[in-house]
Amino acid sequence: MILGAMIFYPGGEHLASWRLPGAQPERYLDVGYYRDFARTAERGGFATLFIADELYVWDRFASGIDHVVNIRTEPFTLLGALSQVSEQIGLAATVSTTYNEPYHVARKLASLDFLSSGRAGWNVVTSASDEEAWNFGRDANLDHAVRYRRAAEFIDVVNGLWDSWDDDAFRYDKESGYFADASKLHRLDHRGEFFTVRGPLNIARPPQGRPVLFQAGASEAGRALAGATAEAVFTLDGGGIRGAQALYDDYKRRAAANGRNPDHLKVLPALSPIVGETQREADEYLDLIESLTPDRLSLDWLSHYLHFDVSSHPMDEKFQPDLSVPTNQVKSVYEQIRRVVGEGTFTLREVNRAMLRRRFLAGTPDRIADWMTERFTGGAADGFMLAFSSIPVGVEQFVELVVPELRKRGVYTGEYRGATHRENLGLPEPSSRYA
Ligand SMILES: Cc1cc2nc3c(=O)[nH]c(=O)nc-3n(C[C@H](O)[C@H](O)[C@H](O)COP(=O)(O)O)c2cc1C
Incomplete structure (x- = not known):
């Protein structure tokens, strides 16, 4: 492992x-x-x-x-x-x-x-x-x-x-004055959609x-x-x-x-x-984390990942947003929230708690x-x-x-x-x- x-x-x-x-x-x-x-x-x-x-x-x-x-x-x-x-x-x-x-x-x-x-x-x-x-x-x-x-x-x-x-490119030969062997150096000459890089890199492999x-x-x-x-x-x-x-x-x-x-x-x-x-001790620690997280922070965290503002939604009222539009942000977290919301009818506080329990x-x-x-x-x-x-x-x-x-x-x-x-x-x- x-x-x-x-x-x-x-x-x-x-x-x-x-x-x-x-x-x-x-x-x-x-x-x-x-x-x-x-x-x-x-x-x-x-x-x-x-x-x-x-x-x-x-x-x-x-x-x-x-x-x-x-x-x-x-x-x-x-x-x-x-x-x-x-x-x-x-x-x-x-x-x-x-x-x-x-x-x-x-x-x-x-x-x-x-x-x-x-x-x-x-x-x-x-x-x-x-x-x-x-x-x-x-x-x-x-x-x-x-x-x-x-x-x-x-x-x-x-x-x-x-x-x-190349791994053997360096001669360090004080006598002859050859530090490196030019035949063992490679220029990248990359030209692509995003990058144009001639190279080579100024450090050994x-x-x-x-x-x-x-x-x-x-x-x-x-x-x-x-x-x-x-x-x-x-x-x-x-x-x-x-x-x-x-x-x-x-x-x-x-x-x-x-x-x-x-x-x-x-x-x-x-x-x-x-x-x-x-x-029980471990579960109580999770409760402690929850209690140390201000509500407004939980709301803003959800807003961030959902990419729309949920902050005016009361924590203890049912939360059933339309999550059918894909996000350009972090798709995996969005997907997790979508799954939790899809599993039943929950308040925002409950969605938050479910996400917390999934994470730990x-x-x-x-x-x-x-x-x-x-x-x-x-x-x-x-x-x-x-x-x-x-x-x-x-x-x-x-x-x-x-x-x-x-x-x-x-x-x-x-x-x-x-x-x-x-x-x-x-x-x-x-x-x-x-x-
Ligand atoms: C363990 C773990 C560590 C991650 N670390 C970073 C990070 O340091 N910086 C970052 O921007 N995203 C981080 N991510 C997010 C991922 O790189 C990735 O953007 C995210 O899972 C969304 O996937 P997607 O880009 O394929 O939609 C991390 C994800 C995981 C699971």
């Missing part, structure tokens, strides 16, 4: 996580906070530390500023620092292919791979919010299909740039050949891209094991259809555990380990991307209490099997296209 540890909001997975007991909001821009997280995750044998990212402050609604953690360090700068204070864990962060240029990204990732001795990774996202568009010269986000075409070309260019130098490529797109276009290019996907399976198995099979089938070994596309459902000594798995260490084991052995997951409800408490509890249970069940060793991120994920090292 592969485990990853992610940070979306610095305080944990929920908008209100920063208010939970043990949260340390004054440390969210402090490298020591992330160093501690990395070291705890390493104690648990986690293959990947993943920093999620967005390129905006969530100010569409005033509640976003009042109540939400809108500050974060630029993730690759942070990972550069973490590469020096961690030893084994893979270091990955989100890259928007809509608001970056491939040359920048290829260079940054290759640098991190050198700084960390082969532990770099990137999570390709296409960026869904208009707020992001407004920071990069656009009035609105690009169309979903265009974003994904751009992402595919982006990945192709980055992979090409990483192959600029990364230690891993290519830093590990993660993705989390859930739509048809997102899955198609993952099947063609991703080495690990983070999924949101929406609940039952059957759905998770179907999703797992879908990704594996897509990899095979692209002529790839399906085992080289790892499927890692996102999992947000809440660990309690008893089931609350239970004893035993129950959480059983749940994970069932999915892992039942062909529904190669591992999990853990999004803790609170940091640092959630990750510490998981490592102390759940990891031993997983070990006991023989599904997780908790040990690093190799030196590089790829080796620890069970992925092969790609050779250069010129090899």
Whole structure:
């Protein structure tokens, strides 16, 4: 079983996580906070530390500023620092292919791979919010299909740039004065729909050949891209094991259809555990999260994902919106809300609560380990991307209490099997296209 540890909001997975007991909001821009997280995750044998990212402050609604953690360090700068204070864990962060240029990204990732001795990774996202568009010269986000075409070309260019130098291109020969061998340098000369990149890249081929490529797109276009290019996907399976198995099979089938070994596309459902000594204690923690979330924030969060304003709707009255029009934003979250709303007649508060209960798995260490084991052995997951409800408490509890249970069940060793991120994920090292 592969485990990853992610940070979306610095305080944990929920908008209100920063208010939970043990949260340390004054440390969210402090490298020591992330160093501690990395070291705890390493104690648990986690293959990947993943920093999620967005390129905006969530100010569409005033509640976003009042109540939400809108500050974060630029993730690759942070990972550069973490590469020096961690030893084994893979270091990955989100890259928007809509608001970056491939040359920048290829260079940054290759640098991190050198700084960390082969532990770099990137999570390709296409960026869904208009707020992001407004920071990069656009009035609105690009169309979903265009974003994904751009992402595919982006990945192709980055992979090409990483192959600029053959592994034995450098001679460092002081005597003759030859630093490098020009015959071992390759110019990309890429001209496509979105990018024109001559190359070559001004850094050697990364230690891993290519830093590990993660993705989390859930739509048809997102899955198609993952099947063609991703080495690990983070999924949101929406609940039952059957759905998770179907999703797992879908990704594996897509990899095979692209002529790839399906085992080289790892499927890692996102999992947000809440660990309690008893089931009751875990459930009460969920109630606590709910009680720490102001109503106006819950309403605005729903408005954001539904892309229409629900804030004037009373929390305790029936909520039955028309959700038949597809969104240009995050389709998967929209779909989840649509499913909840379609399951019966609910008030807004009840819809909110149902979404909260779907997002977290609350239970004893035993129950959480059983749940994970069932999915892992039942062909529904190669591992999990853990999004803790609170940091640092959630990750510490998981490592102390759940990891031993997983070990006991023989599904997780908790040990690093190799030196590089790829080796620890069970992925092969790609050779250069010129090899
Ligand atoms: C575990 C996980 C992590 C994600 N991290 C990010 C992120 O850091 N930044 C981002 O913009 N989107 C992130 N997403 C959203 C996805 O990249 C994707 O946009 C979303 O699932 C919608 O899918 P679609 O683009 O195929 O419609 C994440 C999703 C999941 C499940």
